[in-house]
Amino acid sequence: MSAKPSGPTRLPASDNLRDVLAYQIRLLRVEKGWSQERLALESGLDRTYVSAVERSTWNIALANIERLANALGVAAWTLLQPPAGAKPAPRARTPRSSLTSASKTLARAKKPVSPKPSS
């Protein structure tokens, strides 16, 4: 029961579909001045479900994307479209230094054991 609905505070990663959906739903909901309870009521979904979708924790199915889109008065595809300015999430990289270190370790590990001279 928050006093005032507050919008998303940062852009989603453009390649994270759950985050994009969560962002767009929250943005549209807050633009209407709706609480999650109100959106739940308008879309015929449970309040906890709406909350889970807005927290990107739910692998929502198409029929419910449609319900939310209809309640918010937009075409469903717009809910999956990354907002302007959103960028792909940076890839997790192994830092070069530790990679080099790891390579060295690997190289040491792979160092061939001198074959015993055949007797």
Add this chain to the structure above:
Amino acid sequence: MSAKPSGPTRLPASDNLRDVLAYQIRLLRVEKGWSQERLALESGLDRTYVSAVERSTWNIALANIERLANALGVAAWTLLQPPAGAKPAPRARTPRSSLTSASKTLARAKKPVSPKPSS
């Protein structure tokens, strides 16, 4: 095991999200010359699942929309966007004659009962 992949033969209803998705997936798949088996392989889904999605019989979840979009090399939202020229499905209407009849019945039912004169 069809010899040649064939594209969708008619436009989907623009307000039927499953049909739009089925249409776009089939269109892109056939443009690539891929069979359903190939798309299943590329997206890590089952062939029968891909078939069900293309027949609009599946309430597909977001993660699998994403898999199909990635396999087809497009942004997920484009799979939900109705193609140019698609129109909403015609609404089933109550025939005007029976509506009029129903209105008359309603009007009769609503006819105010004369208030009793206060004594």
